Amino acid sequence: MSLIVAARFETFEAAENASRELFRKGFDEDDCTIFFVSPRGQHATYPLGGDQAADPGARRAHVGAFGGATVTGAIGAVIGGAIGLTTGLPIVAVLIGAGVGAYLGSLGGAFVKLKSQAKRREPGRPVAVRHAGVLLAVHVKPDTEAEVARTLRALGGEDVEKAEGRWRDGSWTDFDPVKPPVLSDKVRPDHAGAVS
Numbered sequence: 001m002s003l004i005v006a007a008r009f010e011t012f013e014a015a016e017n018a019s020r021e022l023f024r025k026g027f028d029e030d031d032c033t034i035f036f037v038s039p040r041g042q043h044a045t046y047p048l049g050g051d052q053a054a055d056p057g058a059r060r061a062h063v064g065a066f067g068g069a070t071v072t073g074a075i076g077a078v079i080g081g082a083i084g085l086t087t088g089l090p091i092v093a094v095l096i097g098a099g100v101g102a103y104l105g106s107l108g109g110a111f112v113k114l115k116s117q118a119k120r121r122e123p124g125r126p127v128a129v130r131h132a133g134v135l136l137a138v139h140v141k142p143d144t145e146a147e148v149a150r151t152l153r154a155l156g157g158e159d160v161e162k163a164e165g166r167w168r169d170g171s172w173t174d175f176d177p178v179k180p181p182v183l184s185d186k187v188r189p190d191h192a193g194a195v196s
Contacts, residue, residue, distance in 0.1 A: 002164065003142060005149050005163075008134065015034045016034065019034060030139075033137050034137075036135070071105055075101050129180055130177060137175070139167040150186065162183075163181070
């Protein structure tokens with residue numbers, strides 16, 4: 001396995017400028033590769049398209065929907081019962097109150113579970129997802145890893161990452177666009193991006 005440092009750039013021109021700087025520092029052209037990473041969901045990992053069988057953010061939504069429906073359905077039934085006692089339609093009011101409460105609760109509970117929580121982006125740990133953009137990947141040795149990571153960040157690279165992979169004929173041959181990047185521990189966290 002080869003040690004690889006990579007960073008995301010907004011344009012090919014920015015990535016090419018960064019690679020030229022690395023060439024000036026003595027890196028070989030076979031040690032750098034530039035390619036575009038498509039937005040998530042567009043990598044056709046599955047035969048019918050898409051990258052994942054299910055949206056990771058929706059994995060616990062059913063729990064929130066069930067919990068919300070249960071709690072607010074009971075509250076709605078109590079409120080419906082109170083209204084029913086004053087209007088003379090106790091059973092209908094209880095059923096309507098329970099139904100409206102369960103419906104609103106299931107929506108609210110699902111949204112609570114779907115709510116994305118901002119996570120700290122820490123070096124050495126994977127970020128939630130790989131963002132689309134132009135990726136400059138550099139085949140490095142342990143003694144040049146820090147220099148390359150700092151150079152890429154200083155030249156505007158975002159999500160500077162460290163990876164192990166197969167490097168052959170100037171390319172990162174086993175790159176997986178669906179796998180979240182692991183931020184490099186060679187750049188300060190505030191330079192890698194403090195919050196996703």
